[in-house]
Amino acid sequence: MSFCKRFNIPETATEALIQFIKLLLIEIGGSNFEEFPGSLYLARNVLGLKDQYHNFAACPKCHKLYNKKEVEEFQQNGNLTVMKCSHVKFPNLTSRRLKQCQTPLAERSTLLYGRIKI
Ligand SMILES: [Zn+2]
Structure with missing residues (x-):
């Protein structure tokens, strides 16, 4: 059983989505949107997403996104510790808990000499 899961949309899907959005914008807004990036490469450049794309870790249960670096470097009392999801699904207001x-x-991987593996 593995607890590791990454939020990772295939690049081809992202590429197709960007092209679709561009077509949609031009259809609605005309030439105003000719400048919209027509490829994933251009979109990354325009939006400055170059290195941030794959730096998320997702909770395998509720899919809340976390900064991958934050999960990898999470510490408790000075020790590297496996971070747990802090997502609160439906706060029960009556019990106040x-x-x-x-x-x-x-998961803590001994293969990685005590480093946290996502
Ligand atoms: Zn969760």
């Missing part, structure tokens, strides 16, 4: 998701976001 917030139930967190608490799903481990990574």
Whole structure:
């Protein structure tokens, strides 16, 4: 069983989505949107997303997104620790207790010499 899961949309899907959005914008707004990036490469450049695209870790249960670096470097009392999901699904207002998701976001891998593996 693995707790590791990454939020990773295939690039071909992202590319198709960007092209579709461009067509849609031009259809609605005409030439105003000719400048909209028509490829994933251009979109990354325009939006400055170059290195941020794959730097997310998702909770395997509720799919809340976390910064991958934050999960990898999570510490408790100075020790590297597996971070747990803090997502609160439906706060139960009557009991006044917030139930967190608490799903481990990574697994401790001995192969990586104590480093946290996502
Ligand atoms: Zn969760």
